Amino acid sequence: MSLEILPVVGIGDVVPGDDLAALIAGAAPWLRDGDVLVVTSKIVSKAEGRLVEVPADGPEREAARAEALAAESARVVARRGPTTIVQTHHGFVMAAAGIDASNVDKTHLVLLPADPDASARRLRAAFAARRLDVAVIVSDTMGRAWRNGLTDVALGSAGIAPLRDHRGEVDPYGNELHITQMAVADELAAAGELVKGKRDQVPVAVVRGQPWGSPEAADAGAAVLIRDEASDMFSLGTAEARAAGLRAAATLPAAGTAGAALDPAVAGRAVELVRPHLADGTVVEVTDAGVRCVPPPGGGARALIRFGADVHRLRAALLAEGVATAVVDTDGDAVLLTATAV
Amino acid sequence: MSLEILPVVGIGDVVPGDDLAALIAGAAPWLRDGDVLVVTSKIVSKAEGRLVEVPADGPEREAARAEALAAESARVVARRGPTTIVQTHHGFVMAAAGIDASNVDKTHLVLLPADPDASARRLRAAFAARRLDVAVIVSDTMGRAWRNGLTDVALGSAGIAPLRDHRGEVDPYGNELHITQMAVADELAAAGELVKGKRDQVPVAVVRGQPWGSPEAADAGAAVLIRDEASDMFSLGTAEARAAGLRAAATLPAAGTAGAALDPAVAGRAVELVRPHLADGTVVEVTDAGVRCVPPPGGGARALIRFGADVHRLRAALLAEGVATAVVDTDGDAVLLTATAV
Numbered sequence: 260m261s262l263e264i265l266p267v268v269g270i271g272d273v274v275p276g277d278d279l280a281a282l283i284a285g286a287a288p289w290l291r292d293g294d295v296l297v298v299t300s301k302i303v304s305k306a307e308g309r310l311v312e313v314p315a316d317g318p319e320r321e322a323a324r325a326e327a328l329a330a331e332s333a334r335v336v337a338r339r340g341p342t343t344i345v346q347t348h349h350g351f352v353m354a355a356a357g358i359d360a361s362n363v364d365k366t367h368l369v370l371l372p373a374d375p376d377a378s379a380r381r382l383r384a385a386f387a388a389r390r391l392d393v394a395v396i397v398s399d400t401m402g403r404a405w406r407n408g409l410t411d412v413a414l415g416s417a418g419i420a421p422l423r424d425h426r427g428e429v430d431p432y433g434n435e436l437h438i439t440q441m442a443v444a445d446e447l448a449a450a451g452e453l454v455k456g457k458r459d460q461v462p463v464a465v466v467r468g469q470p471w472g473s474p475e476a477a478d479a480g481a482a483v484l485i486r487d488e489a490s491d492m493f494s495l496g497t498a499e500a501r502a503a504g505l506r507a508a509a510t511l512p513a514a515g516t517a518g519a520a521l522d523p524a525v526a527g528r529a530v531e532l533v534r535p536h537l538a539d540g541t542v543v544e545v546t547d548a549g550v551r552c553v554p555p556p557g558g559g560a561r562a563l564i565r566f567g568a569d570v571h572r573l574r575a576a577l578l579a580e581g582v583a584t585a586v587v588d589t590d591g592d593a594v595l596l597t598a599t600a601v
Numbered sequence: 602m603s604l605e606i607l608p609v610v611g612i613g614d615v616v617p618g619d620d621l622a623a624l625i626a627g628a629a630p631w632l633r634d635g636d637v638l639v640v641t642s643k644i645v646s647k648a649e650g651r652l653v654e655v656p657a658d659g660p661e662r663e664a665a666r667a668e669a670l671a672a673e674s675a676r677v678v679a680r681r682g683p684t685t686i687v688q689t690h691h692g693f694v695m696a697a698a699g700i701d702a703s704n705v706d707k708t709h710l711v712l713l714p715a716d717p718d719a720s721a722r723r724l725r726a727a728f729a730a731r732r733l734d735v736a737v738i739v740s741d742t743m744g745r746a747w748r749n750g751l752t753d754v755a756l757g758s759a760g761i762a763p764l765r766d767h768r769g770e771v772d773p774y775g776n777e778l779h780i781t782q783m784a785v786a787d788e789l790a791a792a793g794e795l796v797k798g799k800r801d802q803v804p805v806a807v808v809r810g811q812p813w814g815s816p817e818a819a820d821a822g823a824a825v826l827i828r829d830e831a832s833d834m835f836s837l838g839t840a841e842a843r844a845a846g847l848r849a850a851a852t853l854p855a856a857g858t859a860g861a862a863l864d865p866a867v868a869g870r871a872v873e874l875v876r877p878h879l880a881d882g883t884v885v886e887v888t889d890a891g892v893r894c895v896p897p898p899g900g901g902a903r904a905l906i907r908f909g910a911d912v913h914r915l916r917a918a919l920l921a922e923g924v925a926t927a928v929v930d931t932d933g934d935a936v937l938l939t940a941t942a943v
Contacts, residue, residue: 260796264604337834344834352747361776400783404746404835405694407828408764408784410791412748422750434703441742441794442750449752450792452783453811454602469795486749492679492686492838493746500839504846505921509871509914510878513907529851536852560905560934564896565855567909572851575917579847592902 260468265289266454267463275308280385283463292392295469296382297451299462300399300414301362303378304369315365324358327368331356337496344402344496347371350485351414354402372397375415376480383417394418394471396481398448404493411452413444416481420472421445443472444481508575515585519598521549522582529576536572538565543573549597550577551589563592570594602810607631608796609805617650622727625805634734637811638724639793641804642741642756643704645720646711657707666700669710673698679838686744686838689713692827693756696744714739717757718822725759736760736813738823740790746835753794755786758823762814763787785814786823850917857927861940863891864924871918878914880907885915891939892919893931905934912936 269286273279279302284290304310313323332345336352347356349371357371372378379395386393397415413421421444428436451464471477488494495503526545537543540555540562550573554566573596574584587595611628615621621644626632646652655665674687678694689698691713699713714720721737728735739757755763763786770778793806813819830836837845868887879885882897882904892915896908915938916926929937 261608262606262792262796264606264792266603339834342834361778362772362774363776364774365776405828405833406754406784406787406826408782408787408826410752410784410787430704432704432706434705434707436703440750442748442752443795445748445750445752446791446795449788450604450606450795453785453788453792454604484748484750486747491747492681492684492840493835495839495842496834497837497842498834500837500842501846501849502921504843504848505850505917506846506874507843508847508850509875509918509921511914513878513880532848533851536855538855554902554906560896561930563902563905564909564912564934564936567906567911568913569909570906571910571913572853575847576851579844579851588903592906594906 260470262450262469263467264450264454265465265467266461267465268461270302270462273302273305273462275305275310277306278385279303279306279382280389284386284389284391287463287465290386290391290393290465291467293467295394295396295419295447295466295471296386297396297398297411297448297455297464297466298379298382299455300357300372300375300397301359301369302462303372303375303382303397305363307372307378309370309372310363310367311370312366313368324360324368327358327370328356331358331370335499336494337499339496339498346488349375349414350482350487351401353399357399371399371414376417376482377415379415379417379480392418394477396444396448396451398451400452410445411448412442413448413481413484416444416477418471418477419444419447419469420476421479421481421484422476423472424476442484445484504579507578508571511571511574511578512583513586515583515599517549517585517587517597517599521577521596521598525580525582526550526577529573529580529582532576532579533569533572537569538562541566541569543569549587549595551593551595553591553593566592570596602812604792604811605807605809606792606796607807607809608803609807610803612644612804615644615647615804617647617652619648620727621645621648621724622731626728626731626733629805629807632728632733632735632807633809635809637736637738637761637789637808637813638728639738639740639753639790639797639806639808640721640724641797642699642714642717642739643701643711644804645714645717645724645739647705649714649720651712651714652705652709653712654708655710666702666710669700669712670698673700673712677841678836679841681838681840688830691717691756692824692829693743695741699741713741713756718759718824719757721757721759721822736819738786738789738793740793742794752787753790754784755790755823755826758786758819760813760819761786761789761811762818763821763823763826764818765814766818784826787826846921849920850913853913853916853920854925855928857925857941859891859927859929859939859941863919863938863940867922867924868892868919871915871922871924874918874921875911875914879911880904883908883911885911891929891937893935893937895933895935908934912938
């Protein structure tokens with residue numbers, strides 16, 4: 260199997276209400292059944308009127324931009340300097356919610372299509388009405404963690420399976436393949452970007468020769484490429500997650516039902532972490548019942564206050580190990596930290 | 602500009618010491634000057650003998666695997682269940698340091714090439730010795746944050762610029778482009794993957810028609826695609842960063858030089874966060890001097906211990922706002938939290 264990646268030139272400026280299928284078919288009379296169209300989301304948004312009017316400059320422009328960002332965002336993922344990475348209502352994690360001020364006049368911002376899979380399906384149907392059986396990918400440029408430079412990915416798709424599944428396949432040596440699923444739609448979007456410009460002269464690329472996968476898998480749409488927050492190991496920026504940890508320490512439940520056993524190895528790690536930071540005279544030991552903390556004998560109010568902080572340090576260290584604690588008063592002024600019954 | 606993506610079939614099994622250029626040139630006599638070869642890192646590693654002998658199964662195999670992972674890893678980025686994502690000594694953030702047990706017999710693991718840019722340069726030079734002027738990308742499959750499915754990216758490159766720079770370009774509307782750099786080498790690796798198999802039958806793809814960029818930019822190699830840890834907003838997994846925040850709370854410096862002003866708005870946010878968790882009778886107020894904390898009047902030892910925890914909660918909440926604090930003893934048993942002079 261070999262592929263051709265062909266640019267579609269001459270589409271020109273797209274305005275709300277434009278018939279994209281007509282524009283693309285007019286610019287690419289050479290389209291064939293089986294082709295995959297990679298369409299830049301920008302022209303889909305423009306045709307669909309996903310534009311926000313904004314002042315051309317000044318603080319009003321910034322305010323309007325911030326308002327659009329808030330409206331498009333489901334949650335903030337990370338912030339650093341002028342960069343805000345959010346998860347959009349669609350589920351995409353993108354800088355500035357994918358809102359773009361380039362390739363549009365200065366009095367408008369372009370939002371992402373409201374439902375890129377639906378946009379892709381509509382476009383595919385419009386080509387079908389012209390008796391052309393093409394698959395459609397709606398693409399956009401995205402940043403990523405760990406690597407410099409941006410790549411294009413698929414926001415929406417129709418007619419083609421976004422994932423290629425290798426689960427259960429066996430290599431020539433009899434090993435089951437570790438790689439489970441390849442994000443074919445993202446790779447096609449990336450391939451398309453190579454022949455497209457960044458200045459809207461070439462908003463569409465055609466990939467010729469790519470199999471579409473099973474019709475059932477094709478029905479899923481590019482939404483299957485969105486990893487849900489719960490199964491994402493990088494759902495928050497590092498600084499934001501670290502701050503969340505500090506806030507968890509600040510808001511540890513005061514009460515808690517004691518009872519669960521505390522793994523001595525885990526307790527030992529927490530104690531070793533905190534030990535260099537304990538107040539003079541505080542005694543901490545790991546016992547079968549939990550972590551026993553004893554204040555300095557005959558200490559005054561100041562010593563007891565510092566001891567209280569020591570106890571809280573230990574609770575934070577234990578939570579860092581995944582152990583929620585209850586504080587149990589024992590003999591004298593001593594305190595016992597036990598795991599809470601979850 | 603249009604592209605062709607062509608598979609190179611018939612390379613067969615690669616073993617240490619093989620002359621990759623000879624194998625590829627033999628399988629693809631149709632190669633031309635200007636082509637970009639996308640070569641799966643697996644066959645580069647095999648030719649270079651980057652193999653580790655391991656038992657075929659049992660706990661010894663797992664131990665050998667863990668040892669190889671530790672040797673290839675510079676640091677652990679995130680862990681969940683059986684998945685360990687590390688940063689390799691090269692700087693790549695990859696599950697299991699890119700160590701692979703597929704497409705190799707059961708008594709070996711395949712490591713990444715020691716220096717993929719050098720591998721790419723050597724391969725390009727070997728083709729030059731055969732009077733073929735081709736660029737080379739050494740590719741591998743990588744997971745990513747936020748999106749399901751894997752894509753191929755460039756670990757090494759020679760002869761072609763890995764990044765396409767759009768900085769300073771202006772769109773037809775006069776807007777400066779926001780997008781700064783496209784990761785062309787990663788997009789080429791992704792395009793190549795579309796025609797390659799996952800079972801080593803097709804370990805090389807050829808991209809025909811792709812401009813190489815400036816020779817200076819080409820010299821950089823794919824190492825420029827590695828984002829350094831400090832400028833990466835996702836340098837740690839969310840759970841790991843949250844635990845780091847908890848550990849920071851557990852190990853707050855006990856001492857600190859008071860003196861810096863504490864922004865009342867910031868202090869107010871920290872106090873509001875903690876207020877529902879304060880012990881009965883603890884009084885906290887934001888003053889010009891800092892956050893003043895007063896224990897319940899006439900409280901006994903237990904009350905003072907709980908008050909000490911309250912003070913530590915506030916310090917954690919303030920650090921979540923980016924403010925390191927010093928604890929200053931004041932009148933009676935009251936305590937003042939001030940920002941530390943950094």
